[in-house]
Amino acid sequence: MSISKLAAKAKALTGQPQYLYVAIPAFYAITVSLFLMTRYGGRLAENDTSIFNRFISNVTSSGALVSATDAYTQGMGFQAVASFVISVTGVSVDAFLSFVYLLLSPSLAVMAYTLFRAFTGSARLASLSAFFLFIQPEFLFILFRGNHEKVTFSLVLTALLLLVIAPLIGNRLHIYATFMGLFYLMSFALVTVNVGFAMSWVFAVAASCALGYLISIVFRQFSMGAEMARLFYISTSSMIFIFLFIFYMYTPSIHFIQALTNAVERGAVLLLAAEPAGPADLEGPAMNPYEYVNSAWTSPATYVLLTSFNWMVAVLSFVMWLYMGYKEIIGRTGTWDRPRFTLWLFYAAFGAQVVAGVITDRSGQLGANLQLRVFPLFMLFALPLAAMALERGLINTIEIRALRLPVTGLALALVVWFSVAGLLKATNDPYFSNRWTFYLPQEREGITWASSYLQYSKMWVDFDERTRTSGGQYSSRFQATNQFDPGVMDPDTRYVMISDIVMERSKRVKGITIPNV
């Protein structure tokens, strides 16, 4: 069956083309979620999932957003929503984070589609961009793990959409006011979910605004002045939200600011949405993330292959960004509408954050992998630009009859590869990754046993935080009176738990040996 016949059948099945366009990313999101649910059967051993499991459990058990024992210093919005869902449905925190929460994925696809349609003005490009979003490994990692980021992204997508379409409604002030009111509601919700992320978002809006002003002055494109003023008001108002939230509404956030011990950390949080560094998971100095690639993956080549989609998008989007900038700013073709200009500006602002993140990562001053945090946000702007570039290239090549078939075949092969590679990367597939993010039921049994029989003891469990961060409350129960001792074993550690997984990992982990027991 030829491709054109297949397409015709698909059209016939879905009716109007626009429904088809939105159905593509939505259906793909469902299949991706299905894989993410089944891959480790919900047995996630991942730091954020573990932390939020604890926070949500505290909220549900204490009935208060700030429990007596501890609170997430960056916000309480996600815990509030999660606790509500858990209380209403009766599902466990484990099940919520591993399964139920993934049900948000199709709606994220629809939101992304809508935003991208506003950016590009094309349903086809929007569909392609939204489909690409669910191929992108770092975004898939967000879907995979159980932290606040799925809610955060929903809010960012909605806020961006309102920001982009509000000026397009013309003189209907009441609708404009409604849109902007909703925008501020989304911004405020974003602040409550993660104030650090919100700071970074506001900085990007402010940076976009500054860049827009600069361009309007240097290149005398004063028509964009009103848009820049709007961005200025938005960033200023959002900063007020952040200030009120930290100092008056949710005072645990003050500790988040206080925990930042130096200017580099504070700058990184503001610019790059970095998490303040907590206690070191492993012994030794802060890890350079790019050396980390060597140790976390079976080889650097594996990492490059699994992330090849990112590299392609980065190159294509940058070329498109340069082309658009040249065409509209230097060439003054006049086809630049507000959404595209906003897309162009935000790409620059978030691109700068990625570059700054790479530099900070290389300096090794912050333990967190900033690329992981900033890159998915950047992709919201890079993907539509890359889709535009691809469309242009595709149209040009398909028109050449001799290239039509090989190009189509290559494109389809790449799509399938990228979709598989993204999932393998996001789930830290144990065949390719040395840093595994799951645990065995037997390991859980071992920790449960140790919780009952050990007190005030240390137990070696693994080469890194894997076991310590394995989901659920059983590891917390162990840690109530005991300590995990991952990595190089401390001399005063008397208990060692070695599982088949640990034995298997010992073949991969370099520099740390299994205790000689």
Added chain:
Amino acid sequence: MKKSFLIYIVILATLLFSGTKAVDAAGPEGFTVSKVVQSSADNGPRVNLTTINGSFATGNDRVLVYDRGADMGESSDWRKATDFVNDTWLFDAGADGTVQLAIVFGKEGDGLVAKLFDDQDGDGNVSYNVVSGSPVIKESDRPTVIIVAKDGWWTKAGKINYNLDIKVDGKLQATEDFDLDRYKHEGIIDAETHVRDYDGDGFPDLEWTKTFYPGSDRDNIIRSHIRGSETKRLPLEGYAFYPFLKASPRTSEIELYTRSMAPIQIDWGRGKIASTGEFISSRWGGNTWFIKAKAHMRGEQPYKLDFENPFGFYDFSGTNDGYPDVQVRLEYNPPNDPIFNAELGRRFPKPIETVRYSWDIDHNHTWDFGLNLIGRHEIDSVVEFPEFSIKSIPYKEIPNWVKERKWDVANLVIPENGYAWTSEGVYEGQWLQSRDDYVTGFSDTPPDGEVETTAGVGFRVEYNYQYQRQPMLYLSPIDNRIHLLGASDGHWKIDAQRRLEYEDLNGDGYIDQWRLWNSWNEADRGVEANETLTYSGDYLLYSGAGLAAFAPATLPTALYQAAPPGNSEEWASFGQALKKYGKEPLPNTSLMSVFGRLSLVPTVINGAGLSDVRMTQKGLSGWLVIEPGFSKSGALLASEGTTLAPGQYMFRGEIPLTIRKATGPSLSLNGGMQLSSNAPSEGEQVGLSASLANSGEKTASNVLVTFYSQFGTDDPQVLSRSFREIRGGSAVKEDTVWFPRQPGEWRIGVRTEYVDAESNEPRVMEIESTVNVLPWDNAGWLGFVDVSGSGKTVLIIASLGLVMLTSLAAGVVLLSTY
């Protein structure tokens, strides 16, 4: 008639004696009065203001006493004119018109109360107004200190009332270790102290203070104090009018602990109350005790108190001059004490305590011995007081409580060059790291370096980290010095260079080897000590100064043996034994002189030395090295075939001492090399081990053991390299870890290299094995699908397939639109 007269005299004398003791409760005053003037503060007909000029803080001070009860007597004697019942006393240090302290006396029910106001705004003055002839304190609407005497009197018939309840609200030293920064004068009571004189003799018997610390219960601070006195104190002295108010100067530590000064001290320069205690000096003389705890005195009784619980002071000499002869300090942590090791993030489920037992054997105000013990004994006895009860050890039972128990770790510290008097005994030898890490079991081995840092020059330290016995000391017949029975090792830093080490070689509890080193520095001092003295039970052997000497000797294990003194008799006995036997101790820089002191005539070999002297189950053994040109005095028995000539000989402790030629080291790797896995995979951790045996008699020193691996024709890679010493007749196991980084055929081996000391020839042994390393990933991706043990392999593959199909379909549909 004569008999009845005698009885009358005895009764009269008894009465006189009792009266004298009561009057003695108040000793020398701390003030003088030069002039007393009376007037009316409200210009009325009645006298209601007495101005006392004199000295209590500076050379020229003044006190204004306002009458508030319309009962001021007209007199030039301040005692008749004023009272501590309803007068207000304003103390003006320097007579400059400012007031540094105001005391408002009054009545509460049947009791008397004194409210003390001090400066609060930093101007050194307690401001007040006189309204209708009576002063009203403006400085603060609440007093800083309130003292209540429920009995309704402060002093009576020469007695001082020590039944007091005191409340403190402010930044002052309400008790020892009071964290001033955390308290302020805001109307909330910060500490309350209670003083009791249960037998009514005019001297305090018990004092306790509860502090109300505003921080967390987990903060590592002192919260409770209890102090007790078993005998009468010295008379109170140094007071300014009111018997509890201390005149200038402030009480020094030595006065606090050796005299009985008025307890409420004022910083007269600043107008601030400085402290409100101690009514019973915590460390005064003998027959005193105190408890200082981080735990609260609240909740269910008996209170479970930690930290210094208890600390006893004993006047076994009976001199009663303020200096104790014995101190026993327990630092106690009950099971799961939340504060113990809190900074290390640990809890210890058992009780644990350290004991510091110090004694001055001749009452010359210097500590002679310090015994430190660490154990895990629960204090479960209850000490009852009339108003509360605690878990503690009764004062009189503390020494025996310590002596009756077995202790995990012990050390004895002897300040051989003398020791300055301290209020808390010999501080050296407190091994807190041993307590925190080793005795708790958090570490397998005693902490490094703790012994070395225990004490400096002039201190002798003997210890055992596996003591497990009751504390006992003995006086050795060999060096005529007191030692810790059961000490495994010890050392004495003689001066900045030299050091004398002690060791119990055969584990019988008695020191049997003395080693004198001319340098502390291990890098400088070589393998053998400069002088070594060993007593085997049958022989006394000496090596040093270029000679070896030995003589048969049968000596008692101890000239005197006793536990640390726990009562007056034991204390006296200990002192007498020291005087009798310890007169001429062995000089610490000449161990050879032991033969002369014991009237022994040794066999001496000049140009020889002993080394590696050991006490084994078979008896004494070691090495005799004879240098060329040696000479010998006395008999020496050699085994058959051995003629005495320069060389190395083995000696044994049979009677008589016999030497024979020793065989050289003979190493073998007979056990081969063992691998933890016979078919390792790429990257798998493989343990390698090899056993090295020395079937000869001499020690093989500096044996270089090298493990290596080699892949194909690559250069061999060293896995580990170490130097070992293998004693004659023993074997050692050497192991390492190997990670094969690629699959294929590997050669792994172990090589030993050493130089034969006799032939000076290098000896090399090597064994090698070939190992086939499998590729780690031979199972392929499918082998990893269900690595998480979910049992859903089919579902995982199906869902991934669905993703691929969907992405393919999406691509097809999107492409078809062009």
